[in-house]
Amino acid sequence: MRAVTLDGFGGPEVLTVGRVERPEPLPTEVLVRVHAAGVNPVDWKTRAGQGMAGLQKLPLILGWDVSGVVEEVGFGVTTLAPGDEVYAMPWFPRPAGGYAEYVTAPSRQFARKPASLGHVEAAALPLAALTAWQALVDTAGVTAGQRVLVHAAAGGVGHLAVQFAKHLGAEVIATARASRHAWLRELGADETIDYTARRFEEATGPVDVVLDLVGGTDGTDVRSVSVTRPGGLVVAVPGGVSDALAGAASAAGVRASAFLVEPDAAALTTIAGLVAAGAVRVEVERALPLEQAAEAHRQGESNRTRGKLVLEVTPH
Amino acid sequence: MRAVTLDGFGGPEVLTVGRVERPEPLPTEVLVRVHAAGVNPVDWKTRAGQGMAGLQKLPLILGWDVSGVVEEVGFGVTTLAPGDEVYAMPWFPRPAGGYAEYVTAPSRQFARKPASLGHVEAAALPLAALTAWQALVDTAGVTAGQRVLVHAAAGGVGHLAVQFAKHLGAEVIATARASRHAWLRELGADETIDYTARRFEEATGPVDVVLDLVGGTDGTDVRSVSVTRPGGLVVAVPGGVSDALAGAASAAGVRASAFLVEPDAAALTTIAGLVAAGAVRVEVERALPLEQAAEAHRQGESNRTRGKLVLEVTPH
Known part of the structure; x- marks a missing residue:
C-alpha cells in the first residue's frame, strides 16, 4: 500500500511517499481503508524528533486521525463489518500509521462516522x-x-x-x-x-x-x-x-x-451524535492529497490556519 | 519485580518465577501494583503454544485479569491517581503481563474495582x-x-x-x-x-x-x-x-x-455497579500464590473447577 513514511527526523521534506506492506488485522482488530487522515501538531512535533516516549523509533508512519471504511474484520469482531464507515484516533500515543491507505486497530477503538459528514470532515475530528x-x-x-x-x-x-x-x-x-x-x-x-x-x-x-x-x-x-x-x-x-x-x-x-488524550470510541459516538444533531461543526481549513503531507506540515507549522488540515487518500 | 515468565511453550512446568525489569508507564499509561491476577483458559492455551496471532513471541508474561492499586501515573493521566483501586483486562489479546508485581497499560483500560470485593474476587472478573x-x-x-x-x-x-x-x-x-x-x-x-x-x-x-x-x-x-x-x-x-x-x-x-473479548473499561464500570448492587456475584474456586502459577494451570486444565482460579501477588 502507499504510505507516507518517516525514515529520519527533520523538516517537512523528510516525509516521503512510498510503498509498505499492508497490515493484517489481528484477532479483535479491523482493517480500515483510509479515505482521509487528519493532521495534528503532534504529527509535526514527532516528525521533528520532539515526539514523546514511545514515538522515537524509526521508521514510523505518522497520523492518528482517520476516517474510512472497514475492509476486513479480524477473528472475533462482531460489532463492525466490511463496508461500515468509521472514524477513530487509534493507538494514540503509540504509532497508528494514519498517513496510509490502510490501518489496523482494535475494533473497539472505532466509532461510526457521523453520517452527515464526508470522510475529510470526519478525519478532522477525532484527536x-x-x-x-x-x-x-x-x-x-x-x-x-x-x-x-x-x-x-x-x-x-x-x-x-x-x-x-x-x-x-x-x-x-x-x-x-x-x-x-x-x-x-x-x-x-x-x-x-x-x-x-x-x-x-x-x-x-x-x-x-x-x-x-x-x-x-x-x-x-x-x-x-x-x-x-x-x-x-x-x-x-x-x-x-x-x-x-x-x-x-x-x-x-x-x-x-x-492532560493527554486517549482513544475513546464511546466519546466519539457521543460526538458523532452532537454533529448529527447540528450542535457541533468542524472547520476544515484545507484538504490536500496524501502525497502533499509535507506541504500540510509546512502550513500547519506556520500557525496561521483557522481550522484543520486533512490529507485525502485516494486509491491508485 | 517478580514475575512468572514463559520462556518456552509446554506444560505447566515451563512457568517459572523470576525477576524482570519493572515496566515504566508511557504517557497516558498507569503503573498498577498487581494484588491479584486471574487465570483463564487462554492463559494455558497460550502457554501450550496454541496462542492466537500476536501471542507467539517469547519470552512472554501471561495474565490479563488484574486487580490492584495505581502506583504511578504517566504524563497526561487525569482520571486516575496513585492509591486508586482498579481492575482491568488490559491489552488483550496483546501481552499484558498480569502474572507479575506490576503492569502498565493505558489509563482508560482500567475501571474502579467494585468496592465490595477484595482484589482476589475482582481479579476473577474482567476477562x-x-x-x-x-x-x-x-x-x-x-x-x-x-x-x-x-x-x-x-x-x-x-x-x-x-x-x-x-x-x-x-x-x-x-x-x-x-x-x-x-x-x-x-x-x-x-x-x-x-x-x-x-x-x-x-x-x-x-x-x-x-x-x-x-x-x-x-x-x-x-x-x-x-x-x-x-x-x-x-x-x-x-x-x-x-x-x-x-x-x-x-x-x-x-x-x-x-466472538473474542476486548478491553472495555465502560463495561467493567457497569459490571462493578451490578456487583455493588448485589445483582452479580463471582465465584472464586481457589486463590494460590503467584509462585504456584503452574499448579493453577494444572487445576484449570483439569476442567473440574466450578469458579475461577486466581493468583495472589504479595510483595516480598
Whole structure:
C-alpha cells in the first residue's frame, strides 16, 4: 500500500511517499481503508524528533486521525463489518500509521462516522474533539453555569472546545485574533478577547476552568491562574504543568493538570451524535492529497490556519 | 519485580518465577501494583503454544485479569491517581503481563474495582465478565423476554453470563452437571439441563440466543442450531465458527458469530455497579500464590473447577 513514511527526523521534506506492506488485522482488530487522515501538531512535533516516549523509533508512519471504511474484520469482531464507515484516533500515543491507505486497530477503538459528514470532515475530528471532550468532561467535569476560558479558541481543538463547553451549559470566554471573533460567537462563545490587543486577564472576570491550548511560551499558563477562582482548574494541554504554573497555582489555591488524550470510541459516538444533531461543526481549513503531507506540515507549522488540515487518500 | 515468565511453550512446568525489569508507564499509561491476577483458559492455551496471532513471541508474561492499586501515573493521566483501586483486562489479546508485581497499560483500560470485593474476587472478573457481557449485550443484543441458552453455565464465563442474561430480563436455560443446578438456579437460571444425562436439544424449547462456551468438540455448536429459532444467533466463543456450524446455521436460517473479548473499561464500570448492587456475584474456586502459577494451570486444565482460579501477588 502507499504510505507516507518517516525514515529520519527533520523538516517537512523528510516525509516521503512510498510503498509498505499492508497490515493484517489481528484477532479483535479491523482493517480500515483510509479515505482521509487528519493532521495534528503532534504529527509535526514527532516528525521533528520532539515526539514523546514511545514515538522515537524509526521508521514510523505518522497520523492518528482517520476516517474510512472497514475492509476486513479480524477473528472475533462482531460489532463492525466490511463496508461500515468509521472514524477513530487509534493507538494514540503509540504509532497508528494514519498517513496510509490502510490501518489496523482494535475494533473497539472505532466509532461510526457521523453520517452527515464526508470522510475529510470526519478525519478532522477525532484527536481534536477527544482532546476537547476529555479535558472538559472527564478532567474538568464542566457543568452548566460554570465559566470556561478557552485559549487559542480558533484552533483545531479550541473551536470544538467552545462548542462542547456551550453544549455543557457553560459560559464560554474565547481568546483569539479579532478576525475570528464573529465566527467564534457563532460557535457559541459568550465573550471573545483579542489577545493581541489586550491582556486576557484584564478583559474578563473569574473563571472556573481554563483550557490552555497555548502553554507556557508566553506565560499564558501562569497568567491563567490569576483569572481562575480558588478551587478552579487550569488544564494545561500542550506541554504539561511547568514548574512556574505549578507554583502559581499552588499559591493561589488553584488546581493545575497536565492532560493527554486517549482513544475513546464511546466519546466519539457521543460526538458523532452532537454533529448529527447540528450542535457541533468542524472547520476544515484545507484538504490536500496524501502525497502533499509535507506541504500540510509546512502550513500547519506556520500557525496561521483557522481550522484543520486533512490529507485525502485516494486509491491508485 | 517478580514475575512468572514463559520462556518456552509446554506444560505447566515451563512457568517459572523470576525477576524482570519493572515496566515504566508511557504517557497516558498507569503503573498498577498487581494484588491479584486471574487465570483463564487462554492463559494455558497460550502457554501450550496454541496462542492466537500476536501471542507467539517469547519470552512472554501471561495474565490479563488484574486487580490492584495505581502506583504511578504517566504524563497526561487525569482520571486516575496513585492509591486508586482498579481492575482491568488490559491489552488483550496483546501481552499484558498480569502474572507479575506490576503492569502498565493505558489509563482508560482500567475501571474502579467494585468496592465490595477484595482484589482476589475482582481479579476473577474482567476477562470472564467482559466475555459474557460483550457476547450477550454487544453481539447478541439480548432483550427482556428472550430465551438464552448458556452452555457450560457453571464455568468462569458461564456463571456470569447466567446472571447478566437474567439481569437483562431474559429467560435463562443453563447446561451443567446436576451437582451445579441448585447453585445455577440461585444465580438466576430458569431451566437447568444435565448434559451428562440427556441431550440438551431434547430438553428445552426454541431459544433466541445460544452462548456456546463449549465449542465443536462434541458437536455442541452444531446441535445448538437445532434449538435456535430462525433469525436467532449462536455465539461461538472458544474456537470460532466451524464449517459444520456455518453450514448448519445457514441451512436453518440461524446466524452464527465468532466472538473474542476486548478491553472495555465502560463495561467493567457497569459490571462493578451490578456487583455493588448485589445483582452479580463471582465465584472464586481457589486463590494460590503467584509462585504456584503452574499448579493453577494444572487445576484449570483439569476442567473440574466450578469458579475461577486466581493468583495472589504479595510483595516480598
